[in-house]
Amino acid sequence: MESKPYDVVLLGPTGYTGRFCAEHIVKHLPTTLKWALAGRSLQKIESIAQELKALNPDRADPDVLAVQLTREELHPLAQKTLVIINCVGPYHLYSTPVIEACASNGTHYVDATGETPWVREIIEKYHETAKANGAIIIPSVGIESAPADLLTWALVKRVREDLSSHTREVICAINEMTSSGASGGTLSTILSTFDTLTVSDLLKSASPFTLAASAPPSDIPAEPLLAKLSGVRSVRDMGTLTTSPSGLADITIVHRSSTLMPEFYGPRFYFRQFLRARNTLTGILFHYVFLLAVFLLILPPVRALARRYVYAPGSGPRIEDSVNDQVEYRAVATADQAGVAPKRVLGKLTYRGTMYAFTGMSLAEAAMVLIECEEKVRRVSRGGIVTTATLGQEFVDRWEKVGCFLETRVVD
Numbered sequence: 001m002e003s004k005p006y007d008v009v010l011l012g013p014t015g016y017t018g019r020f021c022a023e024h025i026v027k028h029l030p031t032t033l034k035w036a037l038a039g040r041s042l043q044k045i046e047s048i049a050q051e052l053k054a055l056n057p058d059r060a061d062p063d064v065l066a067v068q069l070t071r072e073e074l075h076p077l078a079q080k081t082l083v084i085i086n087c088v089g090p091y092h093l094y095s096t097p098v099i100e101a102c103a104s105n106g107t108h109y110v111d112a113t114g115e116t117p118w119v120r121e122i123i124e125k126y127h128e129t130a131k132a133n134g135a136i137i138i139p140s141v142g143i144e145s146a147p148a149d150l151l152t153w154a155l156v157k158r159v160r161e162d163l164s165s166h167t168r169e170v171i172c173a174i175n176e177m178t179s180s181g182a183s184g185g186t187l188s189t190i191l192s193t194f195d196t197l198t199v200s201d202l203l204k205s206a207s208p209f210t211l212a213a214s215a216p217p218s219d220i221p222a223e224p225l226l227a228k229l230s231g232v233r234s235v236r237d238m239g240t241l242t243t244s245p246s247g248l249a250d251i252t253i254v255h256r257s258s259t260l261m262p263e264f265y266g267p268r269f270y271f272r273q274f275l276r277a278r279n280t281l282t283g284i285l286f287h288y289v290f291l292l293a294v295f296l297l298i299l300p301p302v303r304a305l306a307r308r309y310v311y312a313p314g315s316g317p318r319i320e321d322s323v324n325d326q327v328e329y330r331a332v333a334t335a336d337q338a339g340v341a342p343k344r345v346l347g348k349l350t351y352r353g354t355m356y357a358f359t360g361m362s363l364a365e366a367a368m369v370l371i372e373c374e375e376k377v378r379r380v381s382r383g384g385i386v387t388t389a390t391l392g393q394e395f396v397d398r399w400e401k402v403g404c405f406l407e408t409r410v411v412d
Contacts, residue, residue: 006081008035008367011067011088011098014044016183016316017112017142018087020360022048026055028402029364036063038077039088069094074101083367086111090189091139092118092196096125099385102137103130108370112142112359114249115189116205117197123211123385131384136377138386141366142359144246145253146388147329147349148172148273150396151406152254153389155333155347156265158408163343165335166266169221172250172273172331173241175348179325179355183316191306194297202298208271211252213259217268231287232280237332237346237411241274242283243290257389260381266336276330322354332411347408358404365398366391 010025012018025035037045045064053061067073069088078084078101088094091113102109103126113119119139130137140146156167197205209216227233231243244250250273258265277283296302329349335342351358369391370377381390388395396406 004080004082006034006036006063007371008033008083008085008364009038009065009077009081010035010062010085011038011077012086013037013048014039014041015087015089016185017356017359017363019048020354020357021085021087021363022052022360023055024357024361024364024402026052026059028361029368031056031059036065036081038065038067040066040068042066069097071097071101074098075105078102078105078107081107083108083110083370085109085363085367087363089113089185090192091115092121093192096122099126099137103133103135106133106135108135108367108374109137110141110363110366110370111139112144112363113139114142114144114246115193116210116249116252117193117201119252119385120205120210127384131382134378134383136370136374136381136383136386136390138366138370138388138390140249140253141362141388143327143355145250146362146366147327147351148246148250148331149253149257149388150391150399151329151331151347151349152271152333153257153392154396154406154408155331155345156269157393158345158347158410159333159335159343160264162345162410163335163337165337165343167269168266168334168336168342169270169272170254170331170333171235171238171241172271172329173235173238173276174244174246174274174327175276175330176326176328177355178327180317180322183356184310185316187306187310190297191303191310194303195300199298205252206248208251209255209259211256213256214262216255217270219268220270230280230284231290232277232283233274235274235332237344238274238276238330240277240280240283242277243287244273244275245290247273247275253387254389257387260386260390268336316356317354319354322357325354326350326352327355327358344411345408346411347406349404349406351404353403361402361404362388362399365402366395368398369394 254271
C-alpha cells in the first residue's frame with residue numbers, strides 16, 4: 001500500500017459518534033497507527049485530543065487538522081491519508097464533497113450513514129470514478145447497516161460451505177434492542193431528510209433494490225396479503241415479527257451486497273428484515289404507529305415541533321444511562337435447493353453496549369481491514385462504492401475481539 005503521512009484521518013471527532021470512534025482508536029488500534037483528527041473547529045478538536053490523551057498514555061497524540069468541507073481543502077486531506085473515517089452528518093447535507101474527494105484521489109472511506117437516498121445519489125455520481133481510481137468507499141458501517149449485512153454474509157458463507165448451495169432467502173430480525181435513546185445527530189438527520197426529500201423520493205428509497213448493482217431476481221418470494229396489511233407474520237425459528245424501521249436502510253444495503261457479489265450469494269437471493277414482537281397485537285400496533293410517525297414527519301409543522309424536544313447535534317444519552325444497552329439480531333437462511341424442504345441455517349449477532357459505541361467501533365475496525373487487507377477487499381468488492389459485507393471474515397474476526405459476537409449453525 002502506498003505510503004502517506006496518515007493511515008487514518010477521523011473527520012468529525014467532536015460529534016457524538018465521532019467521540020466513540022476516537023476513543024476506540026485510542027484504546028484498541030495499534031499504537032503504531034499514524035492518524036489525525038480533522039474538522040471545522042480547531043479549538044474543539046484540540047479539546048477532544050486532550051481528553052483522549054488520558055485514555056492511553058502509550059499512544060502518540062494524533063495530529064489535529066482544521067478542514068472546511070470544501071473541494072479546495074478536502075482534496076489535499078484525501079491525498080494525505082489511506083482511509084478517511086467520516087462522522088460528519090447529516091451526510092446528505094455535508095458529506096458529498098468528502099465522497100467526491102475520496103473517489104477522485106483513490107482514498108478509502110467509511111461512514112455511519114443510514115440515509116438511503118443519499119447513498120443512492122453518491123453511487124450514481126461517484127461509483128465509477130472511485131472504481132477507476134482504486135478507492136473503496138463503504139457507507140453504512142454503523143448500527144445501520146453493518147449487523148444485518150455481516151450476519152447475512154456469514155449465513156450465506158455457511159450455506160455455501162456446509163450445504164454446497166447458493167442462498168434463496170435470508171429473513172433477519174432485531175430480536176432484542178435495549179437503547180438509552182437516539183443522539184441529536186441521528187434525530188437531526190431524520191428531520192432534515194424529510195425536509196429535503198419529496199414523497200416520491202422517499203418511496204423510491206424504500207424499494208428493496210434501490211441500491212442494487214444489477215436487476216433484482218425475477219421470482220421474488222411472495223408475502224401473504226394479511227402480512228402486508230397487518231405488518232405481522234410468523235416465521236419458523238424466529239417467532240412473531242413486525243415492521244422494522246431500520247429495515248428500510250438495511251434491506252437496500254444487503255441487496256447491494258448480494259448484487260455486488262452474485263457468485264457468492266446466488267442469482268435468486270432475497271433479503272427481508274423485521275423486528276420481533278411480543279405478540280400479534282403489539283406487532284400490528286407497532287406497524288401502524290410507525291406508519292403514522294412517517295406520515296406526520298412529512299408535515300413541516302410536525303418537524304418544527306419535534307426540533308424543540310430533541311437533543312442538539314453532537315449530544316446524546318449520557319454514558320451512565322447506557323450501561324444496559326444491548327442488541328441481538330437473529331436470522332434464518334434458506335438454501336436455494338430443489339424440493340419441499342430445503343436446508344436452513346440459523347444465525348445470531350450479539351453486542352452489549354450503546355449502539356453509538358458499536359458504530360464507533362465498527363468504523364475504526366473497518367478502517368483497519370481496509371489498511372491491512374486492501375487487495376483482498378478490492379478483489380472481492382471490485383472497488384468503488386461497496387458495502388460492509390465485502391470486508392468479509394477479517395472484519396468478523398476483528399468484531400469478535402472487541403465484543404461483537406456472530407454465530408451460525410445448520411438446522412438439523
